[in-house]
Amino acid sequence: xxxxxxxxxxxxxxxxxGFLLFFEIYPLINMAIRSFFDNxxxxxxxxxxVNVFTQPQFRTAIRNSLLFATACSMVGAVGGxxxxxxxxxxxxxxxxxxLSLYSLPLTLxxxxxxxxxxxxxxxxxxxxxxxxxxxxxxxxxxxxxxSWYGLVVVYAFYQIPLMALTMAAIFxxxxxxxxxxxxxxxxxxxxxxxxxxxxxxxPGFLAGLSIQFAGMMGAFGTVLAxxxxxxxxxxxxIYYHTSESTYNLPQAxxxxxxxxxxxxxxxxxxxxxxxxxxPGG
Amino acid sequence: xxxxxxxxxxxxxxLFILVPxxxxxxxxxxxxxxxxxxxxxxxxxxxxxxRRPRNYSALMVSLTVAFGAVVLDxxxxxxxxxxxxxxxxxxxxWLRNVSMILxxxxxxxxxxTALVQAFSRPPLALTGSVFMVIVAHALIxxxxxxxxxxxxxxxxxxxxxxxxxxxxxxxLWQRLRYVIxxxxxxxxxxxxxxxxxxxIGEFEVTSMVAGFTAQTLPLQLFQQIRNDMRIASAISxxxxxxxxxxxxxxxxxxxxxxxxxxxxR
Numbered sequence: 001x002x003x004x005x006x007x008x009x010x011x012x013x014x015x016x017x018g019f020l021l022f023f024e025i026y027p028l029i030n031m032a033i034r035s036f037f038d039n040x041x042x043x044x045x046x047x048x049x050v051n052v053f054t055q056p057q058f059r060t061a062i063r064n065s066l067l068f069a070t071a072c073s074m075v076g077a078v079g080g081x082x083x084x085x086x087x088x089x090x091x092x093x094x095x096x097x098x099l100s101l102y103s104l105p106l107t108l109x110x111x112x113x114x115x116x117x118x119x120x121x122x123x124x125x126x127x128x129x130x131x132x133x134x135x136x137x138x139x140x141x142x143x144x145x146x147s148w149y150g151l152v153v154v155y156a157f158y159q160i161p162l163m164a165l166t167m168a169a170i171f172x173x174x175x176x177x178x179x180x181x182x183x184x185x186x187x188x189x190x191x192x193x194x195x196x197x198x199x200x201x202x203p204g205f206l207a208g209l210s211i212q213f214a215g216m217m218g219a220f221g222t223v224l225a226x227x228x229x230x231x232x233x234x235x236x237x238i239y240y241h242t243s244e245s246t247y248n249l250p251q252a253x254x255x256x257x258x259x260x261x262x263x264x265x266x267x268x269x270x271x272x273x274x275x276x277x278x279p280g281g
Numbered sequence: 282x283x284x285x286x287x288x289x290x291x292x293x294x295x296l297f298i299l300v301p302x303x304x305x306x307x308x309x310x311x312x313x314x315x316x317x318x319x320x321x322x323x324x325x326x327x328x329x330x331x332r333r334p335r336n337y338s339a340l341m342v343s344l345t346v347a348f349g350a351v352v353l354d355x356x357x358x359x360x361x362x363x364x365x366x367x368x369x370x371x372x373x374x375w376l377r378n379v380s381m382i383l384x385x386x387x388x389x390x391x392x393x394t395a396l397v398q399a400f401s402r403p404p405l406a407l408t409g410s411v412f413m414v415i416v417a418h419a420l421i422x423x424x425x426x427x428x429x430x431x432x433x434x435x436x437x438x439x440x441x442x443x444x445x446x447x448x449x450x451x452x453l454w455q456r457l458r459y460v461i462x463x464x465x466x467x468x469x470x471x472x473x474x475x476x477x478x479x480x481i482g483e484f485e486v487t488s489m490v491a492g493f494t495a496q497t498l499p500l501q502l503f504q505q506i507r508n509d510m511r512i513a514s515a516i517s518x519x520x521x522x523x524x525x526x527x528x529x530x531x532x533x534x535x536x537x538x539x540x541x542x543x544x545x546r
Binding site for chain 2 (some may be wrong): 011026225260
């Protein structure tokens with residue numbers, strides 16, 4: 001009886017498992033295997049991986065990606081926590097409006113964001129023109145959206161809302177009576193934050209941070225639309241080795257495997273940290 | 282004073298999202314926009330999407346792909362969510378967690394390069410076809426469909442309800458027709474809307490697997506950002522409308538995107 005029931009339900013999993021195996025797992029394994037073979041001769045080699053860690057362009061790409069993803073996640077984490085905090089402290093009507101608005105960027109194409117920021121912050125963008133006119137500055141003064149700082153500002157449009165939605169939910173869940181109970185038992189502000197608020201917030205904050213970081217390590221659409229291949233990122237390198245003139249699939253595979261390892265390591269570390277910060281949660 | 286500060290912060294936070302969203306919309310209705318303020322009113326750039334064959338075919342490809350990805354995801358995710366809700370075993374939980382973490386570890390750029398490597402040579406030369414783009418979008422959209430469908434199976438407690446209906450003499454068809462479908466439909470619809478919206482705007486994987494035959498709207502947009510900002514503005518505005526409409530429909534269905542992050546733990 002038990003087996004008959006169970007078997008029927010496993011049948012429903014067949015399309016899911018089949019699709020995932022054929023279109024996600026098989027391509028990934030295939031990619032990992034091919035990354036150990038030479039692009040031209042087809043011989044077994046570690047050269048693709050040696051390249052990743054010795055060739056200057058790839059080393060710079062890894063360094064840039066790590067720095068860029070860290071900067072964007074930090075901006076997203078701080079900004080998102082701030083928005084989440086504000087959202088949880090205003091009346092429900094305004095909160096819903098704010099959070100609704102902040103969930104819009106999640107489905108928005110990265111290219112639309114690129115377009116908007118070219119219009120707003122391009123060399124002769126609306127904001128640059130406005131600021132120059134108000135302060136009477138020369139044409140050579142402008143905020144450069146095509147610089148690293150500019151890209152961080154553009155990606156903040158994604159990262160802050162993403163974090164804000166997570167943090168708003170957590171702030172709303174934070175049981176105020178817990179804080180009051182701690183106060184009544186004689187805890188000072190520092191103690192309340194250290195022993196009550198932070199342990200409650202930390203797991204969600206770190207989960208949000210992981211999502212941000214993982215997402216940023218792989219992001220390249222908006223970068224490509226804004227500056228083309230000018231900014232050297234790991235994800236851009238993978239893109240160029242897959243579909244542009246520098247076509248070299250095994251090399252792209254080796255870079256992709258490296259990227260997967262970096263993201264996995266980071267998710268693992270942040271997950272560990274989550275257990276350290278709040279042993280109960 | 283504190284209230285005033287609160288109001289200023291609130292307005293600033295609203296503008297932070299609203300202003301970038303409005304840029305393509307304002308641009309798309311203006312004759313030209315060189316200075317601080319846009320000039321004139323026109324619908325010419327929207328007309329160009331419909332009149333120019335390349336743009337129009339991209340629009341059609343995008344719509345086909347988005348519908349295809351929604352259907353494909355529904356066919357995979359609904360049975361899986363049904364089964365996983367019932368199989369509350371270790372394997373079921375494991376599979377559930379895996380499908381949540383997978384998109385984090387394998388971002389679009391990885392999925393794209395892996396698909397190109399696996400399916401660009403005979404006998405599996407699928408890249409460059411609309412089918413490949415549908416598959417790629419289904420892969421990216423899958424977690425959203427799956428999560429929402431599973432959540433609605435869980436909140437209605439499908440097992441108990443079905444058993445109750447069965448004990449009252451309802452057969453399988455009646456259980457499906459009167460119990461399962463009406464209760465699960467809102468969750469499936471929210472998932473479908475999200476998959477649709479994500480698919481319509483997807484650029485990263487598409488640019489890798491699409492080739493020349495399966496040019497979608499975002500791929501056209503990518504070219505137009507370099508060539509003609511006015512055409513680009515109309516395409517961008519169209520994508521903004523899709524996102525906003527999707528969101529309004531989701532709110533109407535009672536779906537919430539926020540708060541959703543909590544069950545990622």
